[in-house]
Amino acid sequence: xxxxxxxxxxxxxxxxxxxxxxxxxxxxxxxxxxxxxxxxxxxxxxxxxxxxxxxxxxxxxxxxxxxxxxxxxxxxxxxxxxxxxxxxxxxxxxxxxxxxxxxxxxxxxxxxxxxxxxxxxxxxxxxxxxxxxxxxxxxxxxxxxxxxxxxxxxxxxxxxxxxxxxxxxxxxxxxxxxxxxxxxxxxxxxxxxxxxxxxxxxxxxxxxxxxxxxxxxxxxxxxxxxxxxxxxxxxxxxxxxxxxxxxxxxxxxxxxxxxxxxxxxxxxxxxxxxxxxxxxxxxxxxxxxxxxxxxxxxxxxxxxxxxxxxxxxxxxxxxxxxxxxxxxxxxxxxxxxxxxxxxxxxxxxxxxxxxxxxxxxxxxxxxxxxxxxxxxxxxxxxxxxxxxxxxxxxxxxxxxxxxxxxxxxxxxxxxxxxxxxxxxxxxxxxxxxxxxxxxxxxxxxxxxx
Amino acid sequence: xxxxxxxxxxxxxxxxxxxxxxxxxxxxxxxxxxxxxxxxxxxxxxxxxxxxxxxxxxxxxxxxxxxxxxxxxxxxxxxxxxxxxxxxxxxxxxxxxxxxxxxxxxxxxxxxxxxxxxxxxxxxxxxxxxxxxxxxxxxxxxxxxxxxxxxxxxxxxxxxxxxxxxxxxxxxxxxxxxxxxxxxxxxxxxxxxxxxxxxxxxxxxxxxxxxxxxxxxxxxxxxxxxxxxxxxxxxxxxxxxxxxxxxxxxxxxxxxxxxxxxxxxxxxxxxxxxxxxxxxxxxxxxxxxxxxxxxxxxxxxxxxxxxxxxxxxxxxxxxxxxxxxxxxxxxxxxxxxxxxxxxxxxxxxxxxxxxxxxxxxxxxxxxxxxxxxxxxxxxxxxxxxxxxxxxxxxxxxxxxxxxxxxxxxxxxxxxxxxxxxxxxxxxxxxxxxxxxxxxxxxxxxxxxx
Numbered sequence: 102x103x104x105x106x107x108x109x110x111x112x113x114x115x116x117x118x119x120x121x122x123x124x125x126x127x128x129x130x131x132x133x134x135x136x137x138x139x140x141x142x143x144x145x146x147x148x149x150x151x152x153x154x155x156x157x158x159x160x161x162x163x164x165x166x167x168x169x170x171x172x173x174x175x176x177x178x179x180x181x182x183x184x185x186x187x188x189x190x191x192x193x194x195x196x197x198x199x200x201x202x203x204x205x206x207x208x209x210x211x212x213x214x215x216x217x218x219x220x221x222x223x224x225x226x227x228x229x230x231x232x233x234x235x236x237x238x239x240x241x242x243x244x245x246x247x248x249x250x251x252x253x254x255x256x257x258x259x260x261x262x263x264x265x266x267x268x269x270x271x272x273x274x275x276x277x278x279x280x281x282x283x284x285x286x287x288x289x290x291x292x293x294x295x296x297x298x299x300x301x302x303x304x305x306x307x308x309x310x311x312x313x314x315x316x317x318x319x320x321x322x323x324x325x326x327x328x329x330x331x332x333x334x335x336x337x338x339x340x341x342x343x344x345x346x347x348x349x350x351x352x353x354x355x356x357x358x359x360x361x362x363x364x365x366x367x368x369x370x371x372x373x374x375x376x377x378x379x380x381x382x383x384x385x386x387x388x389x390x391x392x393x394x395x396x397x398x399x400x401x402x403x404x405x406x407x408x409x410x411x412x413x414x415x416x417x418x419x420x421x422x423x424x425x426x427x428x429x430x431x432x433x434x435x436x437x438x439x440x441x442x443x444x445x446x447x448x449x450x451x452x453x454x455x456x457x458x459x460x461x462x463x464x465x466x467x468x469x470x471x472x473x474x475x476x477x478x479x480x481x482x483x484x485x486x487x488x489x490x491x492x493x494x495x496x497x498x499x500x501x502x503x504x505x506x507x508x509x510x511x512x513x514x515x516x517x518x519x520x521x522x523x524x525x526x527x528x529x530x531x532x533x534x535x536x537x538x539x540x541x542x543x544x545x546x547x548x549x550x
Numbered sequence: 551x552x553x554x555x556x557x558x559x560x561x562x563x564x565x566x567x568x569x570x571x572x573x574x575x576x577x578x579x580x581x582x583x584x585x586x587x588x589x590x591x592x593x594x595x596x597x598x599x600x601x602x603x604x605x606x607x608x609x610x611x612x613x614x615x616x617x618x619x620x621x622x623x624x625x626x627x628x629x630x631x632x633x634x635x636x637x638x639x640x641x642x643x644x645x646x647x648x649x650x651x652x653x654x655x656x657x658x659x660x661x662x663x664x665x666x667x668x669x670x671x672x673x674x675x676x677x678x679x680x681x682x683x684x685x686x687x688x689x690x691x692x693x694x695x696x697x698x699x700x701x702x703x704x705x706x707x708x709x710x711x712x713x714x715x716x717x718x719x720x721x722x723x724x725x726x727x728x729x730x731x732x733x734x735x736x737x738x739x740x741x742x743x744x745x746x747x748x749x750x751x752x753x754x755x756x757x758x759x760x761x762x763x764x765x766x767x768x769x770x771x772x773x774x775x776x777x778x779x780x781x782x783x784x785x786x787x788x789x790x791x792x793x794x795x796x797x798x799x800x801x802x803x804x805x806x807x808x809x810x811x812x813x814x815x816x817x818x819x820x821x822x823x824x825x826x827x828x829x830x831x832x833x834x835x836x837x838x839x840x841x842x843x844x845x846x847x848x849x850x851x852x853x854x855x856x857x858x859x860x861x862x863x864x865x866x867x868x869x870x871x872x873x874x875x876x877x878x879x880x881x882x883x884x885x886x887x888x889x890x891x892x893x894x895x896x897x898x899x900x901x902x903x904x905x906x907x908x909x910x911x912x913x914x915x916x917x918x919x920x921x922x923x924x925x926x927x928x929x930x931x932x933x934x935x936x937x938x939x940x941x942x943x944x945x946x947x948x949x950x951x952x953x954x955x956x957x958x959x960x961x962x963x964x965x966x967x968x969x970x971x972x973x974x975x976x977x978x979x980x981x982x983x984x985x986x987x988x989x990x991x992x993x994x995x996x997x998x999x
Contacts, residue, residue, distance in 0.1 A: 105624055107559055175554055176632070176926060183625070187699065205654060207926040209965070249923045250636065269968035275975050276922045276968075473725045474698045477625060477656040516658070516965040519718035519725075526724050 104186060106348040108179035114343035115166055117336045120374040120445060122162035123381050126452055128444040129419035132406060137550060140416050147318045148325040150226040153219065156333035164336065166218075173217045173250055177206045178340070182348035187475040194495035195504040197354055200487075200511045201345050201372060202478065208273075210481065210513030211368045212243035212328055215337035219326045220247035229322040230254040234284065234309030236263055237435030238270030239481075239513065240328030245279035256323075258284035258292075258312045261304035263435075270517055284309040291315050291412075306439070307411020307425070314414065329365025330409065330418075330443045338371030341510065346375055349508065356386060356508035358494055362486035363390035363399065363457070364436045366443030368512035377454060388455045390446070391490035393465070395533040396429035398422065398442045399450050399457035401540065406550040407441060417548060420447040424543030430533040432462050433521035434482040440543075458490060462533040465489045466525040469515070481513040482521055553635060555797040557628035563792035564615055566785045569823040569894060571611035572830050575901055577893035578868035581855060586999060589865050596767045597774040599675040602668065605782035613785065615667075622666045622699055626655045627789070631797035636924040643944035644953040646803055649936075649960045650794050650821060651927065657722075659930065659962030660817045661692035661777055664786035668775045669696035678771040679703040683733065683758030685712055686884030687719030688930075688962065689777030694728035705772075707733035707741075707761045710753035712884070719966055733758040740764050740861075755888070756860020756874070763863065778814025779858065779867075779892045787820030790959065795824055798957065805835060805957035807943055811935035812839035812848065812906070813885045815892030817961035826903060837904040839895070840939035842914070844982040845878035847871065847891045848899050848906035850989065855999040856890060866997060869896040873992030879982040881911050882970035883931040889992075907939060911982040914938045915974040918964070930962040931970055 121127065130139040142154045149157070156164060166174075185198040203211035223231060231253055235241025241257040248255035257279050264271060264283040274281045284304045285292035291311040295302050302308070317325035327334060349355060359376045361369040373388045380386045390399055398421050407422040409415035420441045423429075427440040442450075449455045462482075468489030469480045480488050491509040498505045515522065524530050570576065579588040594603045605613060615623075634647040652660035672680055680702055684690025690706040697704035706728050713720060713732040723730045733753045734741035740760040744751050751757070766774035776783060798804060808825045810818040822837045829835045839848055848870050856871040858864035869890045872878075876889040891899075898904045911931075917938030918929045929937050940958040947954045964971065973979050 102621070104621065105559065107556075109558070110554065110556055172551070172553065207928070246926050250926055268972050272968040272972040272975060273928065276919060276928050276971050277926070278923045470725060474727045477695050477699055477726070479656070479722065479725050517968075519721040519966075522725050523717050523721040526721060 102186060104184055106182040106351045108344055108348055110175050110179065112347055113171060113175060113179050114340050115171070116163040117166055118339040118343060118375050118378060119159055119161055119164055119336055120377060121160050121332065123378055124448065126448060128448040131416040131418045132550065134408065134414060134416055148314065150222045150228060150324060152222040152226065153333045156336055157331060166340070167221065170218050170221050174214065174340070179344045180205050182345060183476070184352065185476055188472055191471055191475040192492055192495060194499050196495040196498050197506045198491055198495060199349065199352070199356070199506070199508045201341060202511045203341060203368070204478065204511065204514035208239070208243040208246050209516060210239050210243065211338060211341060211371055212240050213246060214340055214371070215328065215334045215367065216243040216247035218337040220244070220251045220253050223324050224251050224253050228253065228324045230256060231326045232256045232258070232313040232317045232323055233326045233328070234258045234306060234313045236260050236306050236438070238263060238267055238274065239436055241279070241281070242270060242273045242277065243328070244326055245274040245277035248279065249277040255279040256316070257281045258286065258309040260284055260306055260309050261302065284312050286312060289315045305411055310410040311412055311414050329367040330441065332445060334367050335370035335374070335443055335445060338367050339374050341371035342373065342375030345372060345508065354506040357505040358387045358389060358507045360389045360391060360487050360490045360494065360507065360509040362437060362483050362512065363392050363442065363446065364483060365439050366446035368510055370443065370446060372510040373455065377449065380454065389490060389494070390455055390457045391486040392457060392459050393432055393434055393437050393486065393533070394459045394461050395432045395535055396423065396438050397459040397535065398440065400459045403544055403547065404447060404451050405547050407547055409441060417550065418444045420444050421450060422547065423540060424546055426546050427540065427543035431531065432533045433518060434486065436483040437486065460486055460489050463530055466530065468492050470525070478511065479515040480511060481515045482518050484512045487511065551635060553633055555631040555800045557793055557797055559624050559628065561796055562620060562624060562628050563789050564620070565612040566615055567788040567792060567824050567827060568608055568611055568613055568785055569826060570609050570781065572827055573897065575897060577897045580865040580867045581999065583857065583863060583865055597763065599671045599677060599773060601671040601675065602782045605785055606780060615789070616670065619667050619670050623663065623789070628793045629654050631794060632925070633801065634925055637921055640920055640924040641941055641944060643948050645944040645947050646955045647940055647944060648798070648801070648805070648955070648957045650790060651960045652790060652817070653927065653960065653963035657688070657692040657695050658965060659688050659692065660787060660790060660820055661689050662695060663789055663820070664777065664783045664816065665692040665696035667786040669693065669700045669702050672773050673700050673702050677702065677773045679705060680775045681705045681707070681762040681766045681772055682775045682777070683707045683755060683762045685709050685755050685887070687712060687716055687723065688885055690728070690730070691719060691722045691726065692777070693775055694723040694726035697728065698726040704728040705765070706730045707735065707758040709733055709755055709758050710751065733761050735761060738764045754860055759859040760861055760863050778816040779890065781894060783816050784819035784823070784892055784894060787816050788823050790820035791822065791824030794821060794957065803955040806954040807836045807838060807956045809838045809840060809936050809939045809943065809956065809958040811886060811932050811961065812841050812891065812895065813932060814888050815895035817959055819892065819895060821959040822904065826898065829903065838939060838943070839904055839906045840935040841906060841908050842881055842883055842886050842935065842982070843908045843910050844881045844984055845872065845887050846908040846984065847889065849908045852993055852996065853896060853900050854996050856996055858890060866999065867893045869893050870899060871996065872989060873995055875995050876989065876992035880980065881982045882967060883935065885932040886935065909935055909938055912979055915979065917941050927960065928964040929960060930964045931967050933961045936960065
């Protein structure tokens with residue numbers, strides 16, 4: 102009874118898949134926040150190296166992964182694919198459940214797939230320092246790791262409340278040599294102006310983005326790195342799905358349903374895009390994004406132009422959004438608390454190529470606990486959305502008397518999220534109910550284009 | 551430039567190596583704590599299943615690993631072997647450094663190698679519940695994981711001070727369905743008698759062992775499991791070294807020095823015993839155990855009969871010991887704070903087949919930080935002893951103008967030890983100096999046999 106499907110290192114995919122080439126409808130262009138005109142490469146040049154800007158707008162179907170990037174990725178890639186025999190038994194389903202496990206990376210999630218690529222291209226173009234923001238710390242620690250391996254300084258603006266509440270994630274970034282600041286900081290104009298108005302500000306991802314972008318824009322040696330949403334970030338994650346396709350070919354099965362959690366959209370894109378290539382080519386596959394009910398971007402948002410950050414300094418992109426002023430409940434899946442969704446993922450949803458469901462926080466911890474006991478791996482709260490999504494799909498098929506093959510992306514482990522499990526086990530999970538009134542208010546403030 | 555040497559799953563070793571068959575001098579037998587007579591299998595039967603007792607006393611050179619155990623181990627095994635190119639560059643050595651990485655197991659260390667085996671044999675002999683003790687929680691969480699996969703109840707007596715200070719490790723055990731109690735508890739006579747005398751007792755590993763042993767001895771459905779020291783535990787870890795030998799054969803090199811940290815001796819045995827087989831057969835290999843200066847069992851202990859626990863309830867074994875009353879400073883490498891050393895490892899040291907060095911806590915965090923930045927993996931404080939041991943060997947050879955091949959065991963990651971890193975980065979590591987006076991006192995209380 103085979104459980105693990107391990108691809109030989111020589112079989113690692115050598116190309117990223119660019120779904121832009123195959124999309125029936127391309128996403129609308131990003132707009133300059135001031136002029137509201139479509140963005141050109143020159144608008145992005147202060148923030149990103151040219152190679153990444155080219156990837157951002159490329160329509161080439163495949164893009165070669167440089168050997169130097171593969172050298173680093175093979176520290177932990179190819180990642181394993183597992184058949185969840187024990188989970189199937191625990192929930193009593195007739196369906197077959199497979200999962201791809203990205204938690205084997207040194208940072209514990211899929212994020213290093215793009216962190217390494219971004220650090221590589223920046224280094225190659227002479228950049229000395231990368232700036233970024235981080236909330237819970239998964240992205241910041243992945244970039245810190247990539248920077249430390251490639252010899253780039255990394256400066257992380259960490260949302261102050263997380264900086265104080267999550268000293269272990271902070272220590273992880275410091276262990277990889279990153280400079281970690283509590284945001285708002287007094288090192289940027291954005292930070293100082295916030296602190297002037299609210300000296301006790303606990304910060305927000307929006308403020309931290311503003312600080313990181315400001316520093317990169319003003320310093321010729323520094324560039325900015327983002328962990329999700331952008332086309333090139335999603336592109337770098339497709340190595341996940343390309344590996345899956347090879348690994349599923351080692352099994353007797355082919356997925357009927359592909360499932361991933363969706364925050365900004367990068368781990369979802371990673372596993373889903375290569376399968377969407379097959380779906381667009383005619384394969385009968387369902388592709389499901391799972392989001393928290395506390396931040397239901399696809400399931401309750403509007404398909405509209407909106408800012409990427411809270412304060413409205415970034416370009417506007419056409420996406421599903423809850424409004425850039427939307428503040429979700431403080432759920433533990435910090436990586437899924439983003440008001441928007443990657444433009445490509447949004448377009449796919451708009452065109453009915455993918456589905457979306459939203460799940461309650463208590464429900465996803467229930468699924469995570471069943472999974473941990475059965476499979477031995479503790480899911481990150483973000484990834485637990487995919488776990489519970491898979492469990493619910495299996496049960497739905499059982500109720501219909503059908504047996505299907507379900508594949509999901511276990512994007513990371515929960516080693517740094519055990520306080521959330523403690524709250525769950527002691528019955529102390531905080532209420533994460535969505536305020537429909539606040540959502541309505543936030544949606545009403547969407548910018549007019 | 552190859553960095554990772556990944557063994558195909560089909561190549562996983564199918565036999566454990568039992569070094570007892572090859573030892574020039576066998577360890578002295580364990581003695582009954584009351585009668586001081588050599589222990590027989592009947593003395594161990596209340597605590598361990600017969601299959602493990604047989605392994606404990608076996609002189610067979612190889613013992614087959616049951617298919618069912620391999621099925622579970624292959625969830626994460628074979629584990630990778632890495633060439634530490636980036637570390638070599640960072641420290642500027644001419645030697646080649648390789649490391650075996652055991653942190654890829656779901657519990658994050660080598661401990662599940664024996665936890666799974668012990669749970670399997672217990673389950674097979676009809677045991678319903680395993681009891682054990684845990685300090686920092688690495689062993690407790692590994693047994694919890696094994697129990698959850700194999701369908702055995704696991705009850706962990708966790709030293710009270712750790713129970714309170716390490717809620718995340720506790721949550722990890724609970725996620726795997728274990729029943730975790732603060733020790734001393736009121737569920738055993740041992741616990742109650744301690745609490746009567748000292749209601750505020752913070753507990754100790756010795757007390758927790760007494761509680762776990764008492765419950766197993768009195769309950770026909772329960773047995774006891776230990777995470778190190780015993781022959782059968784060391785045996786189960788030899789899969790590490792057997793994999794290493796196959797993986798090193800994929801490189802152009804052969805180790806001149808094999809290094810591991812040593813607490814009770816199990817991760818050391820894991821990588822070292824298969825190489826000691828080759829050394830005993832004539833190969834020129836140095837084998838080095840690294841321990842903390844705060845608990846220098848091999849480097850400053852006496853080779854003497856002593857109790858395995860603090861209160862003197864367990865059998866007496868002939869080993870290097872600091873005295874069963876020795877209380878080391880509260881270093882972060884909790885897994886290395888044991889007063890004794892596995893009898894086999896002790897015998898090997900006594901017979902000059904292995905060497906030992908001790909390192910300061912501040913020094914091992916220095917090495918861990920260099921390693922983390924270079925290699926991208928955060929070592930557990932225990933494993934950091936092996937890291938720094940390897941760095942110092944490399945520098946020593948450099949000073950002598952020699953270039954050697956160094957192999958060490960990175961027994962686990964430090965995801966649950968980030969508070970220790972925080973203390974290191976902020977200059978707040980506590981003093982871990984050994985009190986020579988207390989050591990002398992403790993050694994003077996060794997039992998007379």
